Amino acid sequence: MKVELEADRCVASGQCVLAAMDVFDQDDDGIAILLDEQPAVEHLDGVREAVAICPAAAIRLVDQ
């Protein structure tokens, strides 16, 4: 599974970091940064949570 982040949609809420801090971080303006495009299985639940609660719908998890 691959994570896609559309950073120009990001509203800097940081919800993704709260859900999966091994996969996401924020820059100084709060804009989300993708740390790991292909996270290990144990992080996928957190990523799915991030996809669901991202208030900007900026994150997708896609099959490869």
Add this chain to the structure above:
Amino acid sequence: MRRVVVVGASAAGLAAAETLRREGHDGTLTLVGDEPLAPYDRPPLSKHLLAGEWEPERLTLRTPDDLAGLDLDLRLVVAATGLRLTDGTVQLADGSTVPYDGLIVATGVRPRHLPGQGGHVLRTLDDAVRLRDRLTPGRRLVVVGAGFLGAEAAAVAWRLGCEVTLLEPAPVPLAHAVGTQVGELLTRAHLERGVDLRCGVTVTEVTESGVRLADGELVDADEVLIAVGSLPNTDWLDGSGLTVGDGVVCDEYCAAARNVYAAGDVARWYNPLFGRSMRIEHRTNAAEQGMAAARHLLNPDGRKPFAPVPYFWSDQYDMKIQAYGFLRGHDEVAIVDGDLTERRFVAAYRTGDRVTGALAVGMPPRAIRQWRQAIASGTNWLEAVGGQVARAREAVN
């Protein structure tokens, strides 16, 4: 559980549907929505869409493939008109009846109106497109209500070159929600740009040429935006047996009845983190609560109370406002980081002896995150603010 119905096809309903599928529901999944569109995102309506930066297609929450993957019985352009708990059916406006074993109510809110003719509201994509097309340079826009929605729209219209008048009944906009100091800061942001923000005025009527105030004055406008709050969409539940009172009344699990849950703007549930019932009109809560409702419906024995720290953000001019917690009804506000006058600060909110909210403007993420954590863990106020409270304090009431 073979048949699940989710009524409401916006953020909460979509999150519920996705969670149901992800967590094992392989029976029928009906998603009912009264708008003609696939689920789309509302926060950009008063921001990017109104500003003309985004086209409507960009608001779609999921790709057609993602939606197809959910194998939905999707019923769009049809409202739910009734619910019978006794025989487990939802009635739809097209005359059909949909049976369910489990139900999630996510019907959202609708804008409050004012007496009179005309005026815009801003809730749906149609509303936003209609207003956007009229916000051309030099047009005179009157916005009634300087809450977050009205203030965002005013800021966008100003940027588009409109002459903006913002009318607010309270002496200080948003003071009840964010405190007087922060409310005054927002006031100054409008006034500095030449937006005619007038507080303490009551609009009694929308007319063909503007609005009428309680003192009889007429304020001329080419366009009027009414942003005076929302009402939960619960009329269709009349007579259903569900308890309704400013929203669908739920317990701490978001349950409204056996196998019936509510989520999103329409749900009034007991949040044990704050020890009170609340109804939250925030985008993030809609998704989180939709997920929780779906999980609880599928796995009633594994339920955990839904106890989130609410989060919202608002964009106004060059300011991004972010807030965590439940700020309304607070007893005290303290600036705990940064500087209010420089518009770079964190304000903390006390209710009783606990920190219950935090609001930040222009601060890096980590400065805010620690306050979210303090709210989530119910930290004592004095312990949370420590020595940081000296600079600016504001007692409310």
